[in-house]
Amino acid sequence: MENQVLTPHVYWAQRHRELYLRVELSDVQNPAISITENVLHFKAQGHGAKGDNVYEFHLEFLELVKPEEEERLNKLRLESEGSPETLANLRKGYLFMYNLVQFLGFSWIFVNLTVRFCILGKESFYDTFHTVADMMYFCQMLAVVETINAAIGVTSSPLLPSLIQLLGRNFILFIVIGTMEEMQNKAVVFFVFYLWSIVEIFRYPFYMLTCVDMDWKVVTWLRYTVWIPVYPLGCLAEAVSVIQSIPIFNETGRFSFTLPYPVKMKVRFSFFLQIYLIMLFLGLYINFRHLYKQRRRHYGQKKKKLT
Numbered sequence: 185m186e187n188q189v190l191t192p193h194v195y196w197a198q199r200h201r202e203l204y205l206r207v208e209l210s211d212v213q214n215p216a217i218s219i220t221e222n223v224l225h226f227k228a229q230g231h232g233a234k235g236d237n238v239y240e241f242h243l244e245f246l247e248l249v250k251p252e253e254e255e256r257l258n259k260l261r262l263e264s265e266g267s268p269e270t271l272a273n274l275r276k277g278y279l280f281m282y283n284l285v286q287f288l289g290f291s292w293i294f295v296n297l298t299v300r301f302c303i304l305g306k307e308s309f310y311d312t313f314h315t316v317a318d319m320m321y322f323c324q325m326l327a328v329v330e331t332i333n334a335a336i337g338v339t340s341s342p343l344l345p346s347l348i349q350l351l352g353r354n355f356i357l358f359i360v361i362g363t364m365e366e367m368q369n370k371a372v373v374f375f376v377f378y379l380w381s382i383v384e385i386f387r388y389p390f391y392m393l394t395c396v397d398m399d400w401k402v403v404t405w406l407r408y409t410v411w412i413p414v415y416p417l418g419c420l421a422e423a424v425s426v427i428q429s430i431p432i433f434n435e436t437g438r439f440s441f442t443l444p445y446p447v448k449m450k451v452r453f454s455f456f457l458q459i460y461l462i463m464l465f466l467g468l469y470i471n472f473r474h475l476y477k478q479r480r481r482h483y484g485q486k487k488k489k490l491t
Contacts, residue, residue, distance in 0.1 A: 189240060190238065192208055192230070192233070193207075193232070194206070205224075207226065209230035210232075212228050212229070212230040213228065213229040214229055215227075219249050222244060222247060223242055223243065223245070224243040225242050226241050226243075227239070228240070275338060279395050280396065283388045283391040284388075287388035289319055289322060289326075290380070290381045290385050291381075291385050293320060293377060293380075293381045294381040294385050297312065297378050310369050310371060313368040314368065316377060320357060320380075321357070323384075324357055324358075327350055330350070331343070342474065344474075345470060345471045345475075348467040348471055349467075349471060352422070355460065356376065356422050356425060359439075360425055360426055360429045361373060361429075364432055364436070366432045367428065370425070372424050372428060373425070379417050379421055382414050383415065389407075390407035408478065408483070415472060419464060419467075419468045423465075427461070430454045433453045433454050434452055434454050437452075438453065439453035440452045
């Protein structure tokens with residue numbers, strides 16, 4: 185019994201040009217992996233079905249392993265709790281669920297606004313906020329997670345474009361529109377919310393497919409193309425909402441304040457709104473440039489491969 189050879193569970197998977205083996209062992213120590221002719225040899229200390237022991241196996245292939253392919257066939261991954269591959273799968277699952285929730289939220293807004301417009305026509309413009317505000321609040325608060333992911337390296341997205349979009353949208357939603365009832369009945373709210381949702385119902389499905397290593401050409405093309413007309417229109421709608429809010433904030437005096445003695449000068453909130461208008465178009469330039477580079481990088485590489 186002492187000389188009995190313990191064999192671990194081995195899982196086999198293959199693609200057209202790649203072969204994957206997964207050995208079900210944890211806490212692996214001193215793994216010895218080699219290939220001689222058409223046989224794969226494995227031996228390691230680890231925790232498997234028979235507890236903590238030495239496990240080994242020999243796997244015979246149908247044909248000889250070519251020397252130039254030995255490196256690729258030797259991609260045997262040792263699975264253990266907390267391994268990099270396990271963490272990567274958890275990360276992908278987390279990002280997939282986040283993008284799915286955001287996609288469902290913005291899809292609900294888009295469908296709701298579209299159906300109401302088809303039924304009520306222009307009359308639907310004036311109660312957009314009261315119809316979909318709760319869902320928009322939810323989606324935009326959840327968008328904070330996206331910026332945090334970029335900041336801590338969970339995603340490879342650059343932080344600045346994500347932060348600009350988050351702060352800009354939330355300023356419009358929570359301050360310009362959310363705090364003033366007079367703004368909530370404006371038709372511009374419909375266009376702001378509708379254009380936001382159009383961008384997101386194509387962006388989040390693309391991210392979801394990326395999480396599962398899938399590439400649907402139509403979704404990819406929409407993700408890298410729809411923003412070209414929609415993003416500037418969205419910024420224009422945001423600018424209109426800010427311009428329309430300036431006389432309202434001046435009249436109500438909300439968020440205005442007086443500087444202390446000896447200055448004693450009243451600073452109107454509309455002053456900051458005017459500054460924000462300049463920053464809005466600066467942010468448009470930064471994000472538009474970032475999105476254009478993404479599109480050129482994606483489709484530019486494909487064109488080079490074809491030529």
